[in-house]
Amino acid sequence: MPWWVAGGLLAACAVLLVALWLALRRSRAQARRLQRAIESAGYELVHGANAARAHLIALEQETSSPLSSSHLGEIRRALERLERAAGTLAGALRPESAEAPGSSSAPAPPNPA
Amino acid sequence: MRNADRSVPFSSLKVLSRAPAPRITVGGVGRRHPLETILAKPFTRKVLGYISQPRPDGRSLFEVLAENYDNDRLRGWERWKWKLPSLVIDLALAHYRLDKELMKRKLFHHPPTVRALALTARSIARYGLSAPQRFAAPLFVVWNITQLCNLACKHCYQNAGPRPAPDELTLEERLKVVDELAENGVPFLAIAGGEPLALKDLWAVLEYANRRGIHLTLATNGTLLTPETAARLKECGVKYVEISVDGLDPDEHDGFRGRRGAWARAVQGIRNSVAAGIRTGLATCFTRRNVHRAAEVIEFAIGLGCQTFSHFNFIPVGRGREIVEEDLTPAQRELLLATLQRYLAEGRINVISTAPQFARACVVYGPAEGVFATGHAGRGMGSKTMVLSRYIGGCGAGRCYCSIQPNGTLTPCVYISSIKVGDLRRQSLAEIWESDLFTLLSDRSRRGDHCAVCGYQAYCGGCRARAFAYTGDITAGDPGCVYNMPLWRELVAKASSELPVFQPLAATASRMERLSLGGGPD
Numbered sequence: 001m002p003w004w005v006a007g008g009l010l011a012a013c014a015v016l017l018v019a020l021w022l023a024l025r026r027s028r029a030q031a032r033r034l035q036r037a038i039e040s041a042g043y044e045l046v047h048g049a050n051a052a053r054a055h056l057i058a059l060e061q062e063t064s065s066p067l068s069s070s071h072l073g074e075i076r077r078a079l080e081r082l083e084r085a086a087g088t089l090a091g092a093l094r095p096e097s098a099e100a101p102g103s104s105s106a107p108a109p110p111n112p113a
Numbered sequence: 114m115r116n117a118d119r120s121v122p123f124s125s126l127k128v129l130s131r132a133p134a135p136r137i138t139v140g141g142v143g144r145r146h147p148l149e150t151i152l153a154k155p156f157t158r159k160v161l162g163y164i165s166q167p168r169p170d171g172r173s174l175f176e177v178l179a180e181n182y183d184n185d186r187l188r189g190w191e192r193w194k195w196k197l198p199s200l201v202i203d204l205a206l207a208h209y210r211l212d213k214e215l216m217k218r219k220l221f222h223h224p225p226t227v228r229a230l231a232l233t234a235r236s237i238a239r240y241g242l243s244a245p246q247r248f249a250a251p252l253f254v255v256w257n258i259t260q261l262c263n264l265a266c267k268h269c270y271q272n273a274g275p276r277p278a279p280d281e282l283t284l285e286e287r288l289k290v291v292d293e294l295a296e297n298g299v300p301f302l303a304i305a306g307g308e309p310l311a312l313k314d315l316w317a318v319l320e321y322a323n324r325r326g327i328h329l330t331l332a333t334n335g336t337l338l339t340p341e342t343a344a345r346l347k348e349c350g351v352k353y354v355e356i357s358v359d360g361l362d363p364d365e366h367d368g369f370r371g372r373r374g375a376w377a378r379a380v381q382g383i384r385n386s387v388a389a390g391i392r393t394g395l396a397t398c399f400t401r402r403n404v405h406r407a408a409e410v411i412e413f414a415i416g417l418g419c420q421t422f423s424h425f426n427f428i429p430v431g432r433g434r435e436i437v438e439e440d441l442t443p444a445q446r447e448l449l450l451a452t453l454q455r456y457l458a459e460g461r462i463n464v465i466s467t468a469p470q471f472a473r474a475c476v477v478y479g480p481a482e483g484v485f486a487t488g489h490a491g492r493g494m495g496s497k498t499m500v501l502s503r504y505i506g507g508c509g510a511g512r513c514y515c516s517i518q519p520n521g522t523l524t525p526c527v528y529i530s531s532i533k534v535g536d537l538r539r540q541s542l543a544e545i546w547e548s549d550l551f552t553l554l555s556d557r558s559r560r561g562d563h564c565a566v567c568g569y570q571a572y573c574g575g576c577r578a579r580a581f582a583y584t585g586d587i588t589a590g591d592p593g594c595v596y597n598m599p600l601w602r603e604l605v606a607k608a609s610s611e612l613p614v615f616q617p618l619a620a621t622a623s624r625m626e627r628l629s630l631g632g633g634p635d
């Protein structure tokens with residue numbers, strides 16, 4: 001085989017390997033982002049749901065109490081967390097989510113307040 | 114009747130009489146730290162057992178290593194001998210990007226922390242890694258050192274009064290108790306009462322405990338805390354003073370505490386403690402009378418310069434049984450916990466609570482990288498602390514914490530003073546610590562109601578004192594938790610079939626008096 005054919009094949013292989021490596025790296029980064037997003041969303045969904053449940057139980061107990069509005073406020077906050085988690089998850093599951101305008105590769109930071 | 118007068122032997126305790134309830138909480142999301150996998154390995158347990166085993170001089174290899182790490186006072190051969198281990202630690206600190214000076218000050222050269230870590234290592238070696246962790250000796254002891262008190266608080270769990278109990282320990286016996294704690298590697302001791310500052314032997318006990326390397330804190334009503342007393346506490350090595358103030362209304366506080374002028378003197382006591390440079394906390398026991406002013410009380414504590422706000426979870430025991438109708442409903446407690454969590458997250462003041470649900474509240478109401486409470490111990494940022502709070506595990510009664518009564522009897526908790534587990538006059542702490550009751554309390558799978566199935570079981574475990582006070586079964590669900598609302602409803606229904614728990618106090622008081630508190634406790 002002439003040297004330039006072998007060299008060309010080698011170069012093509014090298015280019016292919018680099019391309020593969022880049023694609024793999026990108027897909028790994030995407031997988032890591034996805035994992036972080038799922039974990040964060042899972043955390044928010046689980047604990048947000050438990051918080052909403054706690055205050056719903058409390059509200060059922062105290063329908064006529066002046067604290068009803070406070071329990072409603074807690075439930076509203078918990079629901080906001082659930083919505084935020086759902087949004088984060090939806091954003092992460094969308095292809096190329098990191099590049100989408102206004103989106104971030106990191107999960108949306110939940111706001112406890 | 115005084116608490117110590119009535120004791121319930123373990124064999125006659127009603128346990129596991131309540132079945133698990135249907136699960137309400139969603140579970141399954143718990144961060145796992147790589148260290149957990151390492152610590153769970155049998156080889157690691159062997160290594161931990163070796164380095165934490167007490168040597169002939171009473172100290173473990175780990176404690177000796179920590180003391181000699183980068184120690185400028187070492188001379189000659191001793192200095193060279195510890196060079197290599199110090200270098201290895203330095204490399205590890207650099208690898209994990211930890212500040213060497215900070216780690217030296219807060220960890221390696223801070224004997225109570227070293228002792229706590231040695232005890233943790235010994236516990237993992239003995240019982241394996243478990244969430245929550247069962248400890249080989251108490252991590253934290255509250256010693257009600259005397260029954261004597263200059264006040265007569267309505268909610269006093271100790272039934273303290275103007276005279277000490279007739280069978281209280283002598284000074285010599287008290288010093289022996291300190292020895293017992295030190296020899297078992299107990300790192301943290303809180304002195305309470307009664308009113309500890311009313312006890313003349315207090316100073317000798319504090320000085321001795323300080324010499325034995327125990328981290329000391331003191332809970333007081335503050336009325337005897339003069340500038341001179343505060344300075345002396347600091348000299349004796351007391352690191353934290355907690356003063357009880359029930360709210361912002363002096364008349365209400367004085368009425369609750371049974372003495373005019375108590376509020377003003379307690380607040381002055383806080384000022385004196387802050388001025389003396391001692392870490393100071395304001396403690397409030399919230400009931401239906403004052404819970405609506407929780408945020409104002411915390412702001413007041415911040416204004417006084419307190420570094421910590423401590424919530425005392427009211428338990429109807431001792432004189433507190435007479436005001437059971439003032440206990441918060443689970444719904445009220447949940448709102449209070451949410452408020453406390455927000456103050457903790459805000460960071461203007463540290464917030465601690467004797468309610469085990471507080472660790473759970475930090476998970477429920479805060480983000481994954483937020484601030485977490487590690488039981489009664491303190492706070493920390495991020496998922497590592499969240500993992501830690503699972504091992505500290507909320508209620509520590511008989512697992513990592515216990516109480517000593519004025520006469521030397523050992524009980525699972527200050528609020529469970531009627532269950533005498535052992536007597537330090539006749540038994541060693543190690544012997545008592547292996548009791549069947551403590552084994553039962555350390556096992557979270559042995560719980561009733563929603564505490565049996567709760568997704569936050571490792572973080573909380575439910576307040577055993579409240580379960581025992583209300584149901585007579587120490588393993589029952591905690592009726593103060595919102596997830597145990599059916600149990601609370603059942604208890605209230607026992608008092609009156611139509612009792613709405615959220616009626617104004619005056620309307621409910623007479624009917625709540627009929628609420629059955631079970632047969633066991635006082």
